[in-house]
Amino acid sequence: MTVNLLDFDLEGLTAFCERLGEKRFRAVQLFRWIHQKGASRFDQMTDLAKSLRERLPGQCEIRGLQVLSQQESADGTIKWLFDVGDGNAVESVYIPEDNRGTLCVSSQAGCAVGCRFCSTGHQGFSRNLSTGEIVAQLWFAEHFLRQRQGSQERVISNVVMMGMGEPLQNYSALVPALRTMLDDHGYGLSRRRLTVSTSGVVPMMDRLAKDCPVALAVSLHAPTDALRDELVPLNRKYPLGELLDACGRYLPHAPRDFVTFEYCMLDGVNDRPEDAQALIALLRRHGGNGVPCKLNLIPFNPFPDSGLACSPRQAVLKFARLLNDAGIVTTVRKTRGDDIDAACGQLAGDVLDRTNASERMSRRRVEAREVPVTFHRT
Template sequence: MKEKQNLLNLNQKALDAFFKELGEKSFRSKQLMKWIYKDHVFDFDKMLNLSKNLRETLKDIACIDFPTIVSKNHALDGVVKWIIDMGNENNIETVYIPEKDRGTLCISSQVGCALACTFCSTGYQGFNRNLSTAEIMAQVLIANLHLKASGRHVSNVVFMGMGEPMLNEEAVYNVCDLLLDDWAFGLSRRKVTISSSGVVPALERMSERVPVSLAISLHAATDDLRDELVPINKKYPIKELMRACKVYLNAGTQERHILFEYVMLKGVNDSANHAQQLARLLKNMSAKVNLIPFNSFAESDYQVSSVKTIEAFQNILFSQGIRTMTRRTRGEDVDAACGQLAGKVLDKTKRSDARRN
């Protein structure tokens, strides 16, 4: 028996093609998207502006399937973390961060991560597989369904959860299409952010494919240090990464900026000299730096820089004309802070075993 098509896998263009094959007009895509993403109706029988014959056909060949929620944890500061079952002993994590004027959802794009950044808990878990469009999209729907009762909703989405989004391009692009689509979530391009450690060829493709915001997980301004912290730098060194960033900044017709993320590690990358190196690297670039106090986890020997050190680092960047902010740690009491997401990963790379030995 042919497997049913999970309609959460399809953006509007793909839905148009799906309904065309059924002999239906393209407006059916918009009707279906409204039911799913606006009204949160997932039962075809309740989609009453679809003909009865179409509803019966959809029940035979299609589905709207969600993964199972393993647990939901509430932090003292209002952060919510969902652990979601992806089958075969794999879990991912999704985090909602409430602010006064917005609600940001941090979503995962892979089960684990293959990049093995040394300061990130996800990297220690190893890698299993990419998530499908439906599995990523379900994270946003799960959050909105939970928030509905409190009158809140997801206003911003960041691909900063488990995984490297630019190693799962097509699924991530499809999700971005739906997040920006007025018939789905209708978010503005500035409210959707892809964070990448620097997969250069994919970043160049992304510049033309989706007009969303870009964050670069940088953490060092020289190749020697970045090779140690972010191993993909050995394949795509900083010079190539900066070239790809300029491609992004010059793409499209609307003004673009890049957020550079920089985790503050005591005695590793937090000196005045490191700050000067970073200022020189980003000079004359439309950029903003987000300094992130390191969030500890069991396997790591790193320590967070002191508040005084972070302030001094920030002041040096300010003095060089670099826009800078320091991220406030959120959700730490439920291991939902930046760099702490670990989930449960059946590691196909065996990297996690090697690192523990």
Template sequence: MEEKTNLMNFCLKDMENYFLSIDEKPFRAKQVFKWLHQKAVVDFDQMSDLSKGLREKLKQYAKISIPKVVFDKPSVDGTRKWLIEVKGGNCIETVYIPEGSRGTLCISSQIGCTLNCSFCSTGKQGFNRNLSVAEIIGQVWTAVRRLSQQEGVHDRMVTNVVMMGMGEPLMNFDHVVKAMNIMMDDYAYGLSKRRVTLSTSGVVPRIYDLLEQSDVSLAVSLHAPTDALRDQLVPINKKYNLDQLMEVCKLYAEKGPHKEITFEYTLMDQVNDSLEQAEALVDLLRQKQVPSKLNLIPFNPYPGTPYKKPSNNRIHRFQQYLMEQGFVATIRKTRGDDIDAACGQLVGTVQDRTKRQMRYQKTLSE
């Protein structure tokens, strides 16, 4: 028997094409789209504005599959982490961070990560596969529904989404772009392009593609002001160096929604946190003329890592120099570290196809 079509994989245009393919009017797509994403209804029989015949047809040929939540873990600071099981027995992690009227959802794009940044615990888990559109947008669906249930209201509490969880989003380009389009669709979650951010380690060709196919906000995991150090921390820099990265970032800033790039810079003690490196960072951004703001992230330790969090003095000295030079530089407050939900700590459960996880565990035991 042919497998049923999962409607969670469809953006609105795909949904309209699907309804045409089953000899139904395309306007039905908007109805189902709203039931699915705005009202969180996954039972066709409850979609009351559809005819009985259409509901029966959908039950015969289509399905709505939502990823399963394995556990829902709150932090003392209000952060929540969901471990979500996806096809194949793997698990991914999704994190919700509330702050004032803002609620930021950090979602995953891959099971594990294709890259292997030396300081990131997700990378040590290896890689299994890319997530489907349904598995990406399913994280948003799950968070919105559970948060609404928790508060006893239906109003959306997810105000911002960042593609900053497990995985490198640009290595799963097509599925990520389609999922972000659903997030921004007025018939789904209606998020502004300013409130959807893709974070990348610097897959330069795909940033050019993103510029052509989407206009979400861009954040770049920089972490080093020179190629020599970035080659060690972010290995993809060996393929796409800082000159190439800064060139595409400048272009994206000129055409993107924010007119600037957010550079994420994880501060590691005695590695990239010296005053000399702050000066090199300023020189880089000025020389390349990239409109930017800096998000400084104190390193979050995990078992086996050789890196350490800098002292508060070193962190604030780094920030102060950047600000004295006219840059906006904020220090990201560590949230959810008691539930391993802080930046760089997401690991999930990955059936690693790369054997990277096995090699890492071997080094820990030696």
């Protein structure tokens, strides 16, 4: 298989071009054509030397992901199912808002963390995505949306690594993908508008702070180790004290002066007033005056076999009020795309279970309400 140029950040592409005897400016030209203009063929790249355009197809390719299906929500949210081979598929979600467009990107086929409230975790883990497979989700979505809207302007202003998988458990592929998204010759995203969400892989949080600091969101979901051990199994390896200390170490490198904590509201599990008070005490006692943070309360999105229910709205609002009254900035996330299973915690895609492949792969294939994708690059 030839080299896929989507696997390279600009430095990687420069090294590849140098191996071909080409100078750095050729890598910049290629990078712009691929990411800024969405080109998938070298003969489209009119400012490259003809000899190079003719030579490149024998050395490399621009290989995106096959789109298996597209679903569109009544609120404008779009969910794509991408084929990543070997019986696996992953999902990405575009969320349009008045002042921004956000793409939720997957980093793994399945997830090994196994959080109780997350549909992805319930299907198990198959493999890490490559850098090219991570970037290809943005590459496709950005240029699909531009073509649909008849625009040459950037449509996606924010990217959140909150799709399928734990991004920091796929670190070697994640960082070049982040650098491509940030690069002014690529997608030109601000570090403040590129967010990595983690369930708390402490050593990789420390590495990210040095290698490619972007906005950080931490899946907290519980105020005590005992409860978080049940909800987020990774807590048994990196308990709350270690996690919050890592958040404190991350902040001096971060593009924002706070960490976002995500907290999924589960009826009768973590949503009582005493849970709110325990959470307030937890956040205050770490880092002296506490870890500077914003708390995002997420209504649970039910899925089969979870055994969990969403907290009543009044309980969510009371919980938020207690936190805000204690000086912790707290918001309640607006649910988007829940009619197409695109809301937080619902992404499942298709992951080949090696012990029961036929059942897994038949579970979530194209449904009647899905809209076939007609976008093709030329």
